[in-house]
Amino acid sequence: MNTLSLNSRLVGVYASSGDLKSADSMLKKTQNPNVFAMNWMISAMAFNGFYEEAIGYFSLLLESRKIPNNYTFMFVLKACVGLMDVKKGKEVHAVVNKLGFELDLSLVNLLIDMYSKCGNLGDARKVFDEMPQRDVASWTSMICGYFSVGKVEESLALFEGMRLEGVEPNEFTWNAMITGLARAGDCDGAFTFFSRMSSEGLVPDLVTWNAIISGFVQSKRTTEALKLFGDMLVAGIRPNEVTVTALLPVCRLMDSIQKGKEIHSLIYRMGLCINVFIGSALIDMYSKCASVKDAWNVFERIHFKNVSSFNAMIGCCGKHGMFDSAIHLFERMQEEEIRPNQVTLVCVLSACSHGGLVEKGLMIFRSMEERYGVEATSEHYACLVDLLCRVGRMEEAYTFLKDMPCEFTDSIIGAFFNGCKLHERRDMAKRMAEDILRMELKRPGGFVTLSNIYAAEGEWEEVENVRNVMKDMGVNKKPGSSWFEESDMFAEVKLGKDKNGIEIGGRIC
Secondary structure: OOHHHHHHHHHHHHHHOOOHHHHHHHHHHOOOOOHHHHHHHHHHHHHOOOHHHHHHHHHHHHHOOOOOOHHHHHHHHHHHHHHOOHHHHHHHHHHHHHOOOOOOHHHHHHHHHHHHHOOOHHHHHHHHHOOOOOOHHHHHHHHHHHHHOOOHHHHHHHHHHHHHOOOOOOHHHHHHHHHHHHHOOOHHHHHHHHHHHHHOOOOOOHHHHHHHHHHHHHOOOHHHHHHHHHHHHHOOOOOOHHHHHHHHHHHHHHOOHHHHHHHHHHHHHOOOOOOHHHHHHHHHHHHHOOOHHHHHHHHHHOOOOOHHHHHHHHHHHHHOOOHHHHHHHHHHHHHOOOOOOHHHHHHHHHHHHHHOOHHHHHHHHHOHHHHHOOOOOHHHHHHHHHHHHHOOOHHHHHHHHHHOOOOOOHHHHHHHHHHHHHOOOHHHHHHHHHHHOOOOOOOOHHHHHHHHHHHHOOOHHHHHHHHHHHHHHOOOOOOEEEEEEEOOEEEEEEEEEOOOOOEEEEEEO
């Protein structure tokens, strides 16, 4: 075996084991690396979330004048989806056409998938319509694309259209229909497809059960999701990691630690591995149910932690007042060479805000892009505004708001008004009100807080003005709701006002 071949194989070994640093080092030592080695680097970066780096290696491959293969495009298109960068995706599409891969069915299906997931349904449909032949994957990708932007009717039409063209849906297609309908809020339609699948001689497998359970959970039809889970067990289908990861949010939605512990116990009884996905879901569930000790125990038992597991635990600590622990975890993940992402920094900044760690929070925010390679989003700005407002630095927060590059969001304005209310800075609230009332904000939080500030001062005319603005803009505050546990069943109580302002409340079975 020559040195080039050995080095390429070593790049693959390091990359496949997740040791990206060693893989990169070996690649740099390899003169004129082959496509095999470059594919490993592109795939490893893409599958570990380092999408920019994956595209960077793809560019190096093109510069070396080596011809990419199907696998290369598969990995780099995944990176484009990870970045939600349709412009970069179009550049890759151009390379596909230039190199003569435009008739490769599997590759064209990936292009449809890329355009769909990046929200560019026009180009996805164009590619789909121009295909000389389509297989079930082509139809399924297009169906998923329409579901992803809420175009349910188009998805249903495509499902019937594929059958008219003699293409029979497979399990993935049925799952796409079931999940898409459930996520769109049409759980009854999803269940109809679930039953229809069975009536056509297809036995729902684990993937199908996972799809419908996940759909019901995401539509917050929690009681039915639990019933479906029970039906799955009765049908003799053994749940897997995906099942429990999908089901655990039910427990936090219902605020039922009892159900959460039952599912946790089931995980052990069935010998399922507590991987980073299940671990992160368990931590999140215990956090939402205010059981920090259980969340911490789960975290420490995850053998191979990743950014998601650290994010879940940092968020848990921040939410429950363990601010120093949140900062310690943030430092620990860096010591373990796990790169923080956008979610990590939102969790850490939120912990700094709630813990009054102003200088620490400011230091982290100012070093985000340079040190961690993360560009600040509106969520990070909201955390920083909240950080400043909680300690009464209102003028500084106002100046920061006026200078920030992103648009105001309701969470940012809400944080500012809460600070005004807390520190009795009605003057700052009125100044900001003059700014935001000129904007077309459609969420109610900031307006409600502003109304409360005026109400606390007894300025009912101003309260009425804010309510009129909300009415003119079509901004409505949704009624709150709570779950309570009753004889192993759950009921929901919703409280609020009807359109005439009359308070309402009731038990929803």
